Every structure is written in structure tokens, then in C-alpha cells.
Amino acid sequence: MANVLVRDVDEDVSQEPKEQARARGVSAEPEHRRILEAARLRPSRRSFLQALADMPDVGRDEDFVRRHDETAPPVFDCPGAAMYLFDTHVASDCES
Numbered sequence: 001m002a003n004v005l006v007r008d009v010d011e012d013v014s015q016e017p018k019e020q021a022r023a024r025g026v027s028a029e030p031e032h033r034r035i036l037e038a039a040r041l042r043p044s045r046r047s048f049l050q051a052l053a054d055m056p057d058v059g060r061d062e063d064f065v066r067r068h069d070e071t072a073p074p075v076f077d078c079p080g081a082a083m084y085l086f087d088t089h090v091a092s093d094c095e096s
Contacts, residue, residue: 017031017032017035018031
């Protein structure tokens with residue numbers, strides 16, 4: 001088995017596992033082992049590219065075509081205004 005020594009850890013960071021260990025009724029050493037093992041078993045984060053690649057291929061291209069809505073307020077005519085997209089309707093807090 002390997003030994004791990006970590007130096008210069010903030011007091012708050014080192015104190016929390018000790019408190020968790022106390023609450024579980026164990027010493028700090030098994031608590032640190034539990035934390036390290038949980039971190040090792042945690043799934044790694046996927047990249048944005050991986051998330052896109054994992055999306056199912058559903059629907060037709062026509063389902064995703066942008067619709068031009070003449071009734072929607074122009075986006076750039078009201079600097080600083082918030083624009084909200086609700087389904088296919090765009091709302092704005094822009095004063096006309």
C-alpha cells in the first residue's frame with residue numbers, strides 16, 4: 001500500500017474530514033481513505049464535445065429550422081434589454 005502525505009493544507013480543509021470521522025465514530029485515517037476512494041470512483045466529467053456526441057440522433061432537420069417571426073421585437077434595437085425565449089415566442093422588457 002502507498003502512503004500519501006499532503007503538506008500546507010488550509011486548516012478548514014484538514015478539519016472537515018476530522019469532524020466527519022468523529023461523526024462516523026472512526027479515526028481520521030479511514031475517513032481520508034473513504035474520501036480518496038469516493039473521489040477515485042466518481043465518474044469523470046465529460047467534455048462538451050463528448051456530450052454533443054452522446055446526444056441521440058432524433059427528429060428531422062426540419063424540426064430544428066429557425067423560424068423568422070416578424071412580430072418579435074428586434075434584438076439589437078434595445079441595448080441592455082433582456083430578451084426571453086418562450087417556446088417559439090420571444091418576449092422582451094424593452095420599452096417601445
